[in-house]
Amino acid sequence: MSRRPNAQHAANPPYRLPPPMFDARCQACWITAGVLVLVIASFWSLDLRWAEFVSLDALRSMGRFVGEFFPPDLSPEFVAKVARGTWETLAMSGLGTLLAAVAGLALALPASRHHAGSPAWLRAATRLVLNGMRSIPELVWAGLLVIAAGLGPFAGTLALAAHTTGVLGRLFAEAIENAPPGPGAALRAQGVGSGRVFLYATLPQVVPQLMSYSLYRWENNIRAAAVLGVVGAGGLGQLLVFHMGLFQMGKTATVLAAMLLLVALVDALSYASRRVLTR
Amino acid sequence: MAAVAPHRLTPPERDPAWLRRVGWMLACAVLLWPLLVATEFQPWLLVQPDNLKVTRQFLASFLPPAHSAEFLAMVARETWRTVAIATAGMTLALVLAVPLTLLSTRVLSISALAGRMAALPFAARQAVRWLLIVLRSVPELVWALVFVRVVGLGPTAGVLAIALTYGGMLGKVYGEILESGEAHVTQTLLRNGASRLQAFFYGLLPGNAAELTSYTVYRWECAIRSSVVLGFVGAGGLGQQLDNSMKMFNGGEVLTMLLVFLALVAFADAVSARLREALA
Numbered sequence: 027m028s029r030r031p032n033a034q035h036a037a038n039p040p041y042r043l044p045p046p047m048f049d050a051r052c053q054a055c056w057i058t059a060g061v062l063v064l065v066i067a068s069f070w071s072l073d074l075r076w077a078e079f080v081s082l083d084a085l086r087s088m089g090r091f092v093g094e095f096f097p098p099d100l101s102p103e104f105v106a107k108v109a110r111g112t113w114e115t116l117a118m119s120g121l122g123t124l125l126a127a128v129a130g131l132a133l134a135l136p137a138s139r140h141h142a143g144s145p146a147w148l149r150a151a152t153r154l155v156l157n158g159m160r161s162i163p164e165l166v167w168a169g170l171l172v173i174a175a176g177l178g179p180f181a182g183t184l185a186l187a188a189h190t191t192g193v194l195g196r197l198f199a200e201a202i203e204n205a206p207p208g209p210g211a212a213l214r215a216q217g218v219g220s221g222r223v224f225l226y227a228t229l230p231q232v233v234p235q236l237m238s239y240s241l242y243r244w245e246n247n248i249r250a251a252a253v254l255g256v257v258g259a260g261g262l263g264q265l266l267v268f269h270m271g272l273f274q275m276g277k278t279a280t281v282l283a284a285m286l287l288l289v290a291l292v293d294a295l296s297y298a299s300r301r302v303l304t305r
Numbered sequence: 306m307a308a309v310a311p312h313r314l315t316p317p318e319r320d321p322a323w324l325r326r327v328g329w330m331l332a333c334a335v336l337l338w339p340l341l342v343a344t345e346f347q348p349w350l351l352v353q354p355d356n357l358k359v360t361r362q363f364l365a366s367f368l369p370p371a372h373s374a375e376f377l378a379m380v381a382r383e384t385w386r387t388v389a390i391a392t393a394g395m396t397l398a399l400v401l402a403v404p405l406t407l408l409s410t411r412v413l414s415i416s417a418l419a420g421r422m423a424a425l426p427f428a429a430r431q432a433v434r435w436l437l438i439v440l441r442s443v444p445e446l447v448w449a450l451v452f453v454r455v456v457g458l459g460p461t462a463g464v465l466a467i468a469l470t471y472g473g474m475l476g477k478v479y480g481e482i483l484e485s486g487e488a489h490v491t492q493t494l495l496r497n498g499a500s501r502l503q504a505f506f507y508g509l510l511p512g513n514a515a516e517l518t519s520y521t522v523y524r525w526e527c528a529i530r531s532s533v534v535l536g537f538v539g540a541g542g543l544g545q546q547l548d549n550s551m552k553m554f555n556g557g558e559v560l561t562m563l564l565v566f567l568a569l570v571a572f573a574d575a576v577s578a579r580l581r582e583a584l585a
Contacts, residue, residue, distance in 0.1 A: 053583065065396050068389035072460045088455050117343035124337070161570045162563065165446075165534045166544075169551050170559075174360040175351060179344040253446040256538055257548075260344070263446075270450065282447065289442045 094275035095282075104277060108265065108284045115261035115288065118179050118254070119247040122186030127240045129187065130194030137199040140220065140228065141207060153196070160192030164250045168259040179260025186247050186254070197239045201232045248292050252285050262288070366556030376558065379546070380565055387542035387569070390460050390535070391528035394467025398528075399521070401440075401472030406479040409433040412488045412509060413501045434480075440473025449535045463540030467528050478520055486513050519581045526577040533566055543569075 137152035168185035175181040209227040214220075255263025262285050269277040320326070340346075350356060407413065409430045416423040422430075445466045452462035491508035495501070499508075510517075536544020543566060550558035 057580065057583070064388075064392055068392040068396075072386065072389050072393060072464065074393070074461050074464060075456060075459070076461075084455070091451075091455055114343050117340045121337075121340045121344050121346065124340075158567065161567050163530060163534050165537055166547065166563075166566075169537065169548060173363050173551070173554070174356065176356065180346055180350070183344045183346065249444065253444045256446060256450070266447070266450070270454070285444075285447065286442060289444070293442060 091275075095279035097276060098279035098283060099274070099276040100280065104280060108262070108280055111262045111265045111281070112284055112288055114179050115251045115263075116248065118183045118186060118261055119244060119251040122183045122251070123190055123240060123244040123247050125183070125187035126190030126194050126243070127236070129191040130198050131236070133191065133195040134198035134202055135224070137195060138202040140202070140224065141210060141214065153199070156192045156195040156199075158192070159188055160196060162189065162192075164189045164247075164254060165257060168254050169257045172258050177258040177260075182251060182254040182259030182261060185259060186251060189250075190243050190247060194239060194243060198232075198236055201235045201239070202228060205231045245292055245296050249289055252288060363554055363556050366554065367560045369557060370560040370564065371555070371557035372561065376561070380543070380562060383541075383543045383546050384565055384569055386460060387532050387536070387544070388529060390463045390540070390542050391467065391525065391532040393460075394464045394532065395471060395521070395525050395528050397464065397468035398471035398475055398524075401468060402475035402479060405433055405437060405472070405476040406483065407502075407505065409437070409476070409480050410483050410505075410509075412484055412491050413495075413505060415495055415501065418492060418495060434477075437473045437476040437480075440469050441477060442473075443470065445470040445531055445535060446538060449538050449540045453539045458539040458541070460541035462538075463532055463535040463542065466535055466540065467532060471524055471528060475521065475524060479517060482513055482516050482520065483509055486516075515584045519584050522577045522580045522584075526573045529573045530570060533569075 133152055133156060136146075136148035137156060139146040139149060164185050167188045168182055171181040171184045171188070175184055205228050209231070210223050213223045213227050218226075251261050251263075253263045255261045255265065256267050258264060258267075262281055266278060266281045266285065269281060351360075411417060411422070411430065414422050414426055414430070416426055448466035448469050449462050452465045456462055456465070486509070490512065491504045494504040494508045532540075532542055533544040533547070536542040536546070537548045539545060543562060547559065547562045547566070550562065
């Protein structure tokens with residue numbers, strides 16, 4: 027503590043100015059100004075055709091477009107086709123999540139430091155791979171994998187699996203690193219190999235967490251699988267694009283309704299199960 | 306009297322739960338079968354000679370990544386458009402979400418101060434909530450497909466799709482944030498005759514501003530990612546160019562754009578993390 031010598035003689039402590047507010051304020055005003063510039067530049071640089079969109083003509087064509095959705099095609103054979111598409115969507119999401127859980131666990135092993143003394147050589151490299159897989163959206167993966175696996179639900183399943191592997195691998199690695207170290211250390215002290223330490227000490231402790239992460243991603247993947255078909259990767263999305271492309275608006279409306287119903291059902295189920303589990 | 310079996314002191318050689326584990330795994334495999342059928346899961350297709358040839362050609366064309374000056378200029382332009390679509394969409398989403406949040410927040414109800422909310426305001430708030438749920442549960446890709454039909458190819462469809470979906474999400478989460486906080490100040494203001502808007506600005510907003518802003522910034526980051534995806538149905542930006550290059554099997558261009566996309570996502574991630582840190 028450095029104190030000016032004459033301050034000690036003063037009857038009252040020296041009058042101090044409050045800390046300059048300009049700094050604190052200016053960070054906020056720079057950020058606000060930056061956001062404003064970004065917003066204005068965005069609207070200015072995009073050739074948004076508002077005139078076309080809000081004009082009477084456009085509204086009329088919008089109305090006509092919505093009107094064409096009615097009546098939806100509810101003939102039994104088409105409903106059966108949509109039901110098959112819905113099942114395909116569910117199967118894609120389920121299998122994709124399962125594959126991702128397996129692959130994620132396999133990649134989480136090198137991506138985590140199992141005990142304090144472990145060198146974890148591959149940790150950084152594996153995490154980089156996982157981050158890359160996670161940053162590419164499902165739809166982009168689907169577009170790439172359609173080339174390798176052909177059109178259809180198989181490409182969609184692989185796309186979901188690829189993206190979700192990145193997400194789950196990262197979460198699994200965090201879970202493994204955060205597991206209580208006691209049981210593992212006890213086994214290791216007895217000379218048990220690292221594979222069996224993982225299987226009998228670490229894994230049983232983290233399995234509930236891994237399950238809850240996987241279920242959460244499954245829920246997300248059902249929603250994602252519904253639209254993956256847009257690039258030809260199967261499920262309801264493929265039906266949607268197909269019939270929309272042929273201007274069969276009645277059929278499009280049925281597919282859309284099925285999609286919304288599926289999403290709403292998943293939301294409601296997840297909400298209800300969360301309520302039951304956290305009560 | 307039957308002989309008592311000698312107590313075994315040595316630990317079992319094998320995992321005692323071995324049989325049960327194998328049984329569960331077999332049961333799961335049986336349950337898995339219909340999924341494999343429905344998804345046409347045929348991994349051997351991947352290594353079929355014809356498919357393998359196409360894949361190999363496509364992968365081989367990845368290197369070297371496209372790097373001609375005009376291509377890079379185009380990528381830079383499209384990257385900016387992607388950010389611009391996300392930002393414009395978020396702005397419109399805010400314009401949509403803020404009034405809907407004000408309409409639907411229960412804390413700002415005057416009749417609820419006396420116990421139960423009156424019937425009409427309750428119905429109105431519930432109706433707004435349902436509207437938000439509907440807006441949010443239609444995937445943005447579907448909105449984009451519909452708007453591409455109505456307004457044609459280009460960024461307008463992307464901006465509108467983001468505005469509607471994110472408007473619903475923001476409205477719902479803003480409502481949850483405002484209702485989860487401390488309601489005491491707001492209620493005191495309302496009891497003392499402040500208008501609802503005054504109670505919002507002087508009671509509710511200062512207490513929750515940091516959390517609201519941080520969520521908005523996080524959503525902006527998500528909007529950038531989804532504006533790339535929207536490009537795949539013709540809503541402009543990086544995604545549309547990526548889709549074109551993929552359809553033409555131009556691996557070099559695909560690689561460059563993927564790398565730019567990864568950099569963009571990492572950049573948005575860093576900006577949003579720093580902003581949220583500054584707010585916390």
